[in-house]
Ligand code: HDD
């Protein structure tokens with residue numbers, strides 16, 4: 075049963091990265107779009123994302139619930155030592171979610187729109203940035219459960235080169251996902267061209283941020299290269315991601331809308347696989363070589379079993395409904 | 411304010427904020443379903459407009475409810491890591507099931523909000539009902555988790571360790587039923603009175619009376635029905651509390667000294683130093699009677715509990731009085747309203763009754779906040795009643811005061827913006843939904 079739970083944890087994380095990520099990316103793209111095209115971009119995005127917007131963010135809740143029910147010690151450690159970035163991310167989530175709803179449901183369209191837009195765009199940047207920082211901090215090995223002073227206990231675990239560069243990398247990944255997604259939503263050829271250019275620059279930015287992560291890892295004495303390339307699965311998945319990137323740009327040129335989304339999803343899955351596989355089952359690396367492991371630090375067995383059943387039964391309801399939701403809005407759009 | 415107090419305040423603030431949006435999220439879909447149903451049956455455009463106008467408002471509340479709920483699930487760990495470390499596996503089951511309910515709710519909401527004229531009409535209607543039902547289910551589940559904190563079950567405990575966990579037993583603990591029933595009814599009463607109040611106000615102001623009268627009637631019938639059963643369920647809750655948390659009951663009723671023939675206290679300011687109550691009216695023997703049906707029964711007073719196990723009396727008692735007082739007020743208005751309906755007085759059009767409804771717009775929500783204050787403050791000093799103290803559960807992270815201040819500022823500004831948006835929605839009704847009578 076524990077493996078069911080772990081698979082769900084990983085899948086929920088991936089789906090949040092993909093769906094939530096594309097959603098964050100939407101705001102990031104708006105942030106980096108010239109004023110002239112901002113409105114067009116935001117309308118296209120809204121049409122594409124509106125109906126599934128609430129559902130995209132449920133994956134984060136699932137991750138959290140799995141953590142505190144199945145792995146309470148991990149949840150408690152992370153929320154204690156990464157309190158500050160978590161709190162900032164929460165503020166970002168509040169600002170973003172409400173600004174998104176307000177700008178579309180305000181009955182009067184006036185200058186308030188500018189305020190909502192600003193908040194939406196900046197918080198779309200901040201939230202995944204801190205999300206990435208949190209993810210980076212999990213494996214940066216700076217969390218020190220025995221720290222005696224404030225800075226070692228609550229600041230340095232996340233304020234370090236490696237975590238911050240992972241944060242930046244996450245932001246660029248989100249932007250890339252959204253750009254790929256939106257290519258298929260463009261209604262004019264000019265729009266399509268514009269989004270392809272966006273996707274290309276986001277792709278470059280991601281490559282740049284990715285190399286930054288390697289540099290930071292070296293400076294922070296984190297054996298990142300060994301994690302990624304020290305095992306078969308890591309090498310294969312990184313290779314797969316790179317090769318699919320080449321295919322990706324071919325497909326974009328051909329205008330294959332569905333295909334490029336699938337490939338983008340595949341790339342992110344490969345990156346997540348490569349980065350999690352080496353440590354597994356350890357998901358939190360502590361200072362001084364300690365760690366928290368999904369197998370050794372799991373919660374009570376009865377609780378895990380109940381959780382696994384709840385997840386399995388829940389998916390029976392959720393997945394068909396979710397697929398139907400996405401499918402029917404895609405279809406209506408095609409025929410409309 | 412020290413860190414501990416700041417953590418408690420931040421938790422209380424976030425919950426008090428979230429509960430407003432979750433009540434609306436649970437109840438409004440049902441109101442919309444009724445209006446939508448009338449529209450589909452009768453084809454009257456005004457009902458379609460009522461449904462649409464409400465759904466615009468609800469979308470705003472949903473988004474705010476969703477983000478504040480997300481914040482809460484993190485805050486449990488951010489503020490109470492020690493609690494979650496032990497309690498997580500035990501009371502996690504309702505939260506895991508709640509995840510499913512939220513998901514279904516979010517999916518159905520997508521169909522409902524974006525599905526006008528796109529799907530089969532009845533499929534679209536059903537999507538709306540599913541939003542309501544799954545909202546209600548998630549409310550019940552999360553209340554079951556809270557009930558576990560009040561009435562822990564489903565585990566064994568020795569030397570600071572919790573083992574032999576039984577998540578199903580934990581979920582169906584002794585308190586879940588009375589709390590869940592009382593909460594669901596409260597959500598209907600609070601949301602109903604708030605919505606009815608706003609529309610009554612607009613009718614009094616003679617704005618779009620056709621539109622607002624339809625909306626008012628739907629909300630008012632739900633609100634009044636709920637307000638009439640609420641005291642019955644409250645009575646059940648009180649008996650339940652007396653059985654499982656006598657210290658909370660003693661604080662609610664400000665019973666400092668154990669006695670038989672215990673009087674029911676109406677009003678009164680408890681003086682915790684001198685352990686007396688000033689300015690109250692006492693109904694002899696009535697408290698004993700309400701708890702057990704016999705005026706002679708002995709009621710445990712706070713003197714039965716060591717001082718470090720006693721909840722704050724002043725806050726608990728005042729909050730309880732406030733809830734019950736407002737409950738009685740709502741009951742009276744509801745009886746009046748149904749009496750009018752029954753005698754066909756057509757009181758809906760009487761201005762004084764509408765004015766009364768407009769006046770009591772916020773009352774239901776004030777009662778909800780007061781009720782949760784009773785439940786939560788009355789549970790103190792325990793976070794898991796009888797097992798773990800709140801003070802032992804708090805995060806070691808210093809500086810919570812800063813975080814509390816920031817969250818307070820954010821929530822207050824959000825509340826202001828939501829009010830502002832709602833005001834605009836209502837102001838735009840004439841332009842968007844005006845139809846010639
Ligand atoms: C519209 C709101 C509303 C109204 C009119 C009332 N209540 Fe209430 N009450 C609530 C809303 C509420 C609540 C917010 O929903 C609570 C908090 C926790 C819970 O389960 O329900 C609650 C809790 C609560 C509790 C504590 C339960 C516990 O700790 O487990 C008691 C004993 C009562 N109520 C009793 C009453 C009585 C005797 C009422 C008579 C009129 C009454 N309530 C009206």
Ligand code: HEM
Pocket residue numbers: 418419421422425426428429486490552553555556779782783786787789790792793800
């Ligand atoms: C939404 C309605 C609720 C409101 C308005 C509410 C209100 C409050 C208040 C006023 C406090 C502070 C008590 C004090 O420290 O004196 C508190 C504490 C707390 N509540 Fe609730 N509560 C609600 C529901 C819940 C639910 C459903 C849960 C959990 C499943 C919960 C979990 C907690 C926790 C963990 C604390 C902090 C520990 C403590 O003070 O005991 N609450 N709440």
Ligand code: HEM
Pocket residue numbers: 128131132135428429431432433434435436471472473474475476477478479480481482483486512515516545546548549550552553593
């Ligand atoms: C008595 C207390 C509570 C009730 C009745 C309640 C009920 C609800 C309802 C009906 C919703 C969906 C409606 C909406 O989105 O506006 C909701 C949203 C949410 N609640 Fe609560 N809740 C309570 C307390 C809590 C607590 C203590 C937590 C977390 C620990 C929590 C977590 C959430 C989350 C994560 C969401 C967002 C779901 C979404 O995205 O749709 N709630 N709540």
